[in-house]
Amino acid sequence: MTREQKKHLITVAYHVFILLLAFIVFYPVLWLIASSLKTQAEIWQNSHSLIPSFQWENYRIGWEGFGRFSFAVFFRNSFIITITSTIGQVSTSALVAYGFARVRFRFKKFWFTCVILTMLLPQQVLLIPQYVMFSTVGWVNTWLPLIVPSFFGLPFFIFLMLQFIRGIPHELDESAVIDGCSKYGIFFRIILPNLTPALVTAMIFSFYWKWEDFMGPLIYLQSTRLYPVSLALRMFADPAAVTNWGGMFAMSTLSLLPVFLLFVMFQKYLVEGIATTGLKG
């Protein structure tokens, strides 16, 4: 065998191996999609098969939801909660990150240490007292506990954007000062336009985390009409309601659609965001 042939063989082996591995890793996703298009009987007989009989009916039945509430309601709720929170988290984090990166003020070191410490603090530790707080002000069974805290910056994003702002050349700030810009002006005219990649990265993560958030809605929401998709999906898993498997798989697949779409559109930002900050996905 020539050197050339050997090299070729290794390349082929590499791709065969990776493709096999990719199939195993990706199988659960394919299985979910396939199951959403199977009949009730097909789902449980030869369950591992990935070839469905294309029962689009599952999507129609699943969409009807529970009682008076269809998935149109749940999706609308999810979008409202997620989009408002995302706007809040990204915009306030940008302000705070700029403050720490480019402005001099007293006790800055101390406050920044606090940001890092809160970044490491598991939010679950605050579960009980926050619930007591929000129930005292009458926010239980509203979206407020899920949305309002997003308007006060997220330490992870503050850190991400801070790193990014440090990479923007100081000369830009200085020339803006000569043109008469204040610290506020610099933020809006210089930093914000240059911060776009970091803003996009934060936006996607924020969207993902809020879209998939389950614990928050589970604790704070009681009325079905307020449920986001994540909580509604769980109603399918309720042992009392286990009849509509096709609908369950269909709505599960549908709930992942926005996540997939964002992934396809902004893959580059995600990969870079993770690689530079070590953010969890």
Next chain:
Amino acid sequence: MKLGKVDLSVNNEGLAGYVFILPWLFGFLVFTIFPMAMSLFLAFTRYDMLSAPIWVGLENFETMLQYDYQFRTALRVTFTYALTSVPLRLLFALFLAVLFVQPRRGVGVYRAIFYIPSVIGGSVAVAVMWRQLFGVNGALNSFLMASGLVERPTGWITHPDTALWTLIILAVWQFGSPMLIFLAGLKQIPLSLYEAAEIDGANGIQRFMRVTIPMLTPIIFFNFIMQTVSGFMMFTQALIITDGGPFDQTLLYVLYLFRKGFVDYSMGYASALAWVLLVIIAVITAIIFKSSGSWVFYEAKGDL
């Protein structure tokens, strides 16, 4: 200098700083510091949210350590879960990162495919799907039976020996983020190091063990801390896939805390649990940091 007068103009930089960090500062005090103080107080009380908290001193902690066998189970299960899933996930991530580091055709697509589980893994949709995948009539049993490997289906989710493993596999499945982080790290290792090793006669495995691994240790270290901490926070999947069962074999810590707080309404006891969790995480982080001196290799360089 202005004495006795506060400069409120846009040119006051010290003031501008506080204006910019104000959102975070307010949130920090109201949504972090105040709740933490409240939680510390509640940890020493009995509180059901209907009547005022009753001060009980150390009672909650005594109960936990002396009588609460579920607390012990939760600790054991959580440690098993974190110490199994995190190393496995990191190993898998490193393995794939090494496969993808050289630019080959299709690597971009492969990387995306392997990253997708990380993106969707935390969702309820995947948890619901996982429950069926490993269910008695699910795809795994169906495959095993069709290929003649087993005769009868196993209840992976309902059997005490395997239930936790379904959660561990789900955690390992989400290896995408550490994979990308490793990939970024691998690309930063200077080629000259490999060339030098090659001249010294190192083979592929030696180059990996003596160059790649030492150069990657800071990243492995960082990942190890972050993932262990998040391993302790696992909740959604444990609730939906196994609901802590069977026989509490998947009763992860946060799930237990949730039940004490929001099912039993023992808010005082749940607060005590939360503080114990915080201490455990702080200790683990400290141990990893302390031990890092002996195995983490930092390249000498200036500040970032």
